[in-house]
Amino acid sequence: MNQPLVVEVNGLPGAGSTTLARALTKCFGVVALTDAPAGDAPPDLLVRVVGAQVRSADTAAIAMTEAPILVVASKCDTRRADQRPSAPGRQVYPVSGLLAGLTVTQEDVELLSEWQRGGLVVPVVAAAFAEHPEQARLLAAYGRWGLARAMTAVAEQPGIDAQALTAHLRAASGIDALAPPIRALSGQIAARRRAHRLSGLRLLAARGFDRTAAEYRLAAESLR
Structure with missing residues (x-):
């Protein structure tokens, strides 16, 4: 993947999404967004930031996403290990975005x-x-x-x-524990990017805008 990883970081108000987004950009050089503009390419990865516990809104957001997802418990430095949140079927990574971005x-x-x-x-x-x-x-x-x-x-x-x-x-801070699962998702992320490119080329060809060029690019992309 030649383009920087695009990560959407979201969570309930006060969970620490903005702080974690800054830390991800600083530590990993990704493009971390807390409010992805409508109409843009979908994010490569979603990071859901949860608070003291995983709430119903968190569970719904995790279930609805189509992108690869990681669940991060921010501010875990303020709680003992046995007090940290858990999410059914998901590993929750404790990270202090404050320290990671410092x-x-x-x-x-x-x-x-x-x-x-x-x-x-x-x-x-x-x-x-x-x-x-x-x-x-x-x-x-x-x-x-x-x-x-x-x-x-x-x-x-x-x-x-x-x-x-x-x-x-x-x-x-614990942020470096996110690197292995992000790397493990690289194949899935690359496949999503390719599917998005193909979808865009098919749409251009169907609309007839520079159809010959679009069809040529579509054929070349399909051979990869």
């Missing part, structure tokens, strides 16, 4: 190191950081679990730089 700066590393040396503890309630702009900024960017992981990393790896901490948090 780019740590050297300023962040210096702040984290300073806080760690000072014994700062990541609060259970975000409001505890509200009066401290830098603390509130990093808590919003990393999430509570991610911020705790980052502070542990700077404590255990003195001298860690921004690039290494970004890689560390990406590994913790």
Whole structure:
């Protein structure tokens, strides 16, 4: 497949679809859309983002899609493994889109190191950081679990730089677990793309618009 993978990422409001779409684009270089324009070519892959549990709307969306699909439980860093959602007949991949899409700066590393040396503890309630702009900024960017992981990393790896901490948090996010199932779907995705091309060429030929060229391309495509 020479063209970038086109992924539609959707889910119920608040599930984290937009955050995950940004992370997929950053980590894998795909075209990730949360609102595919009508009339465009169908997406190669659908990623359904679920929240604390798989709701009836999620089940219906999964059943209705014609594209290959992966189910991702976003924000799973906030729940224990035994509290994560499951979907009948589907593997659910826990991914923190927030951490996967994060780019740590050297300023962040210096702040984290300073806080760690000072014994700062990541609060259970975000409001505890509200009066401290830098603390509130990093808590919003990393999430509570991610911020705790980052502070542990700077404590255990003195001298860690921004690039290494970004890689560390990406590994913790779980997003790389999506690469094998996406690769496994490549044959199905290629077949769908070819079927879509053939359908478009048949429609052009039937409408008579540059029919000779359309029929030539259709014949060439059919021989592949």
